[in-house]
Each structure stands twice: as structure tokens, then as C-alpha cells.
Amino acid sequence: MDEDSSERRWEDMELDILVRIFKTFNIIELTSGISRVCSTWRLACSEPMLWKTLDLGLLKSNYIKIPAAPYVWVSDSSDKRLMRLLKVALGLSRGTITCLIFHYDLYLKDEHLIYTAERCPRLKQLVLPAWNQITKGGICKAIRIWQDLESMTMPSIVHPPYIMEEIGKSCKNFTELKLMGPCDVLFASTLATWLPKLKVLSLRCTVLTKEALILILDSMMHLEVLNISHCVLREVPEPPAPKRVLLELDETIIGKASRLREFYTCLEDSCLMSQRTKADEGLIRWYKYEEWLWRMDEVSSLSVAMEQHVEVGGGGSIVPS
Structure with a gap:
């Protein structure tokens, strides 16, 4: 090697090359390591291409401890790690x-959600499958900030009108x-x-419920795609007749659904997902199954596939103290 030549340093590499390399790393590596190396690397870590999607669902929950289902609790220290x-x-x-994904057993609080909303106001897709710790005021304030929101994944709530409103x-x-x-007549009417x-x-x-399904098909005339795959479909007759589970769709429902562009349904006993839903009595316990399973959907635009999985469970920490 010529005596006047020198080795090229990492921090002198072109930004576009750094960005392409950094795309292969996960959120923990970007936030707790790479972005802190030098000013050039931090600049590359701020490239918009890396941040169209913030996938906190990549984390195997380190915030919530579940020693035996369904016992769940959150600690102050985990709240602080999440905020950092x-x-x-x-x-x-x-x-x-523009796309924000939370884990189904990551129980945010108002402070986390509102902080996030204020710093990503252009959000279009929100995947928030659990909000047990979030108040009515917290979720409504975040929604008011996200005026460009187009798509949302949400948990069931007892009194849904306020969030839909x-x-x-x-x-x-x-x-x-x-x-x-669960989806009942109240939710469907909302x-x-x-x-x-x-x-x-x-x-x-x-x-x-069959009644909710019919209400949706009759009332939501702009609906183009409906997915009821692997549901426990119940009919709720007038008392004292008992509720009963339907094993197939009747001609009335099939006829009403014929106007849809896409109608996904599966009630087959041979289907593994249908078996799981029935075994869990329609309230599927996702923690019992494959880590990625809760993310799946027959509707491609609602399916949030996992690119990488970060193991930070057990005694690991999310970010350095």
C-alpha cells in the first residue's frame, strides 16, 4: 500500500450507503447503539426511509410480565424504559x-400514546391491539392529532361510541x-x-353475532371488504331461547354479502385457527400461540408481517439506563 494513502473511516462513508446498511438493523440497534456512534451515523439514522414504519411489535414484551395467564401487570421502571x-x-x-405498530401485550399509558401522537402527526396506519391502561381522554386526544389516519387495528371495548365518534x-x-x-349489535350500530x-x-x-353481521351488511353500503374468518358466529334469539353457535352461513347472509368485492369466511372445524378460536370461546389468547400470529390477516392491507424479531424479554433491558 502507498505510504500516502489512508484507510477510509466508517464515518466518511456516503450517507446513502450507510442508510442501506442501517435498514438491515432493528429498532434496538438503531436507537441504543448505531445512532450514538458519531454525528454522521446519527444523521444517517434520521433518514426518513428508515422511519416510515415504527414497529414496536418487533419487541418480545419486556414491559409486561405474565407468570400465568391471564395475570398481567406493569411496573414504573418498564414505563420509563418505554418512554426512553x-x-x-x-x-x-x-x-x-406513517405506520405505527404496538405489541398486543404492550399496555401503554396516556403519556406514551400522547407523546407518540404529538411527534408523528402524519400517521396513516395505527396497530394498537391493547389499550387497557389508556383512558378515554388519552385515546381521543391522540385521535384528534392523527387527522390523516386511514387504518386502525384496535381491541374490543365495552362502550365503543366515543372512539368511533x-x-x-x-x-x-x-x-x-x-x-x-367481540362484535355485537352495539358495536355494529356504532x-x-x-x-x-x-x-x-x-x-x-x-x-x-349473526344480528351484528346482518346489521353491518345492511347498513354499511360503502363496505367493500369484510373478513369474518375463524369467528365464533352466534345467534341470539329472543329469551328464553338459548344462544347457539352457527356452523355455516345461511342463504340470507350469503346473499347480502354478494355485493362485497371481497368476503373472507371460514367456519370449518378442520381449520386450525377456527379450532383455536372455538377453544378460547371467541376471546383468543394470543400469548398461547406463535409470536407472530396476532399480526396476520386475510386482508393484506391489515396484515403486518414481522421483518425481524428482537429478543428482549426476561431480564434484558430495552435501552441503556
Whole structure:
């Protein structure tokens, strides 16, 4: 080698090459290591290409301990670790995030959700399958910030009108919804009232009443895609007649659904997912099954595939103290 030549340093590499390399790393590596090496690497870590999607579902939950289902609790220290991670990630993203994915057993609080909403106001897709620790005021405040929201995955809630009303008022481009919980007549009527222009609806792997299904098909005339795969479909007759589970769709439902562009359904006993939903009585316990399974959907736009999996469970920490 010539004596006047020198080795090229990593920090002198072109930004576009660094960005392509950094695309192969996960959120933990980007936020707790790579972005702290030098100013050039931090600049590369802020490239919008890396932050279209913030996938916190990549983390194997380290915030919630589940010693024996269904016991779940959250500690103050885990809340602080989560906030530190959010601060670094959202600082690097510079407001460019359009898709935000949370883990189904990551129980956020108002402070986490609102902090996140204020720093990614351009959000279009939100995957938030659990919000047990979030108040009505917290979720409504976040929704008001996300006026560009088009798609949402949400858990079941006992009294749904307030969230559907907030989405209907604040998110004029909202067209897709996935519900990870029971759907009854109350929920169906709320959808028809506040989201009449909804185009895509997924109710897979849950309890669905026949009455709610008919109400959706009759009232939501803009609906194009409906997924009721692997549901426990129940009929609720007038008392004292007992509820009963339907093993197939009748001609009335098939006829009403014929106007849809796509109608996904599976009630087959031979189907593994249908077996699991029935075994869990329509309230599927995702923690018992494959880590990635809760992310899947027959509707491609609602399926959030896992690119990488980060093992940070047990005694591991999310970000350095």
C-alpha cells in the first residue's frame, strides 16, 4: 500500500450507503447503539426511509410480565424504559412515521400514546391491539392529532361510541378497521352511525353475532371488504331461547354479502385457527400461540408481517439506563 494513502473511516462513508446498511438493523440497534456512534451515523439514522414504519411489535414484551395467564401487570421502571425508547426513536424519525405498530401485550399509558401522537402527526396506519391502561381522554386526544389516519387495528371495548365518534369527526380519510375482540349489535350500530363510509372491516378470530353481521351488511353500503374468518358466529334469539353457535352461513347472509368485492369466511372445524378460536370461546389468547400470529390477516392491507424479531424479554433491558 502507498505510504500516502489512508484507510477510509466508517464515518466518511456516503450517507446513502450507510442508510442501506442501517435498514438491515432493528429498532434496538438503531436507537441504543448505531445512532450514538458519531454525528454522521446519527444523521444517517434520521433518514426518513428508515422511519416510515415504527414497529414496536418487533419487541418480545419486556414491559409486561405474565407468570400465568391471564395475570398481567406493569411496573414504573418498564414505563420509563418505554418512554426512553420512544424519545430516541421519535427524535430520530423527525415526524416521518406513517405506520405505527404496538405489541398486543404492550399496555401503554396516556403519556406514551400522547407523546407518540404529538411527534408523528402524519400517521396513516395505527396497530394498537391493547389499550387497557389508556383512558378515554388519552385515546381521543391522540385521535384528534392523527387527522390523516386511514387504518386502525384496535381491541374490543365495552362502550365503543366515543372512539368511533372521535374517528368519524377527526379522520376524514379513515377507511379500514380491524377489531380484535367481540362484535355485537352495539358495536355494529356504532360503526354504521359514525363510520358509514368504511370500506374494509376485519372481525377475524373473535365472537360475532349473526344480528351484528346482518346489521353491518345492511347498513354499511360503502363496505367493500369484510373478513369474518375463524369467528365464533352466534345467534341470539329472543329469551328464553338459548344462544347457539352457527356452523355455516345461511342463504340470507350469503346473499347480502354478494355485493362485497371481497368476503373472507371460514367456519370449518378442520381449520386450525377456527379450532383455536372455538377453544378460547371467541376471546383468543394470543400469548398461547406463535409470536407472530396476532399480526396476520386475510386482508393484506391489515396484515403486518414481522421483518425481524428482537429478543428482549426476561431480564434484558430495552435501552441503556
